[in-house]
Amino acid sequence: MIVRSILLALTLLVAGCARPAPEGVTELSYASPYGPNHPFSKADQAWMDWVARVSKGTLRIRPNWSGSLLSSDMSMEELRHGVADIGLITPIYSRGGTHLTRIQAGFYSSAESMPSQLALFDCMLASSPQLASELHGLKVLAVQGGPSLGIVTRNRALHSLDDIKGLRIRAPTELLTVLGSLGADPVNMPMNEVYSALAKGVIDGVVAPADTFRSLHFAEVASYYSTLRIPRGAYPSRAMGEAQWNALSEQQRDILQRGVAVWQDALMQELKVAWQKGYDEAVHSGVAISGMSDADQRRFDALYLQDAERNARGLDRFGIDGLAVFRTARASIAARDQVRCSKQGE
Missing domain, CATH: 3.40.190.170 (Bacterial extracellular solute-binding protein, family 7)
Structure with missing residues (x-):
């Protein structure tokens, strides 16, 4: 109860500080614990630019960097409660409810390339209702792997x-x-x-x-x-609260769905360069x-x-x-x- 009250207060505070978007423009908040120059954040920005371009400016993402909104160990729960619309999530550090997601990150022997890691995660997700259930209340927008x-x-x-x-x-x-x-x-x-x-x-x-x-x-x-x-191992790394996802128009959801591959490709490229x-x-x-x-x-x-x-x-x-x-x-x-x-x- 106390946690929910705090989350609600934070949500109202953020909502009160945000400037209203121009008419005809839907603005979504994005939160990350990393600064804007981190490789993860560079990939995030590439995705944001793509969303703005494809939507012709009618859908835009407002970033909040350096842990100003979401925490590392409660990010999934915070997104479910709308502290931010979209965020970087770390289910492998979550305090609870992600047992299988954490453990499956150790199943990747011989899946050394990032495309193979993402393909393997998708394979396991499709085969396991229990793995999918750990993501309840969230719409996953990117899965992330990485170099050895x-x-x-x-x-x-x-x-x-x-x-x-x-x-x-x-x-x-x-x-x-x-x-x-x-x-x-x-x-x-x-x-x-x-x-x-x-x-x-x-x-x-x-x-x-x-x-x-x-x-x-x-x-x-x-x-x-x-x-x-x-x-x-690979794991879901960017997500949107399900309530926020459902509030979007069908056209907006289609753009973000197509953006999953864009975001994942950007992450792979930035991680290669960063390595x-x-x-x-x-x-x-x-x-x-x-x-x-x-x-x-x-x-x-x-x-x-x-x-x-x-x-x-x-x-x-x-x-x-x-x-x-x-x-x-x-x-x-x-x-x-x-x-x-x-x-x-x-």
Whole structure:
């Protein structure tokens, strides 16, 4: 009750501060925890420009950057209550109600390209009413994947999996047990809190792509980067409250529906560019970059898959058939960078 009252107050405050749109123009608010120069935000702006162009200016998006409206861990609930019309969501950090969405992010072994990650998520979503139910009250406007992850560390180079032992490492939910089995002390936190945690020594490292050396300035607080290939999962990342979606005209909904592919393509392009710029920034800043042996990579890949299946089985306690979704994912990956939807048992 208290949370709903706060959300309502915020909604009224935002509504009171916003200037009315000109006659014939529908203005929708967009909220992101990132600043306007972040790669995510550049993709967001490309999508906004497309919407304005295709709608001939009758549908426009008003951005609110840097966490001014939505929080990282309550963004989905806040959108459902109309704190913003559209927003960047992070179901993998949500406080509750997204168990399967978080766990499925660990089912992406061999889906290394971003198009294959998005195709695999769509495959699992189509096969699982339980996965779809976690998105109730929302209209998803973009799904996001990304380049393979590595490990950024403050003051220890990682030349083998054994070097991970004893380090406190921020990682997404689906990797916590894997890192724990290697002797690390894994923790989960929103990515926008990691810079401070690294700078203060609260954590020793973070599982992250190379773009973070530039986009999140990790080159300022970390000295090493391991190129151990850690699979990247896809997840719904941009959404609109269902009530706001239903209030739009059919023509406006059609524009936003067509914009899903536009937004996803923009995200993929910006992430590719950002990864290379981040890697170059790491090299320029003197970050020591090291790889691991093929044997260590195979060992990690095996642990990753074993843990994914174990996590899928563990969802039984919530009444969720995670194992069926895991099996769908494995059956749907025909080869590296190729995903086909196939029914379990084909």
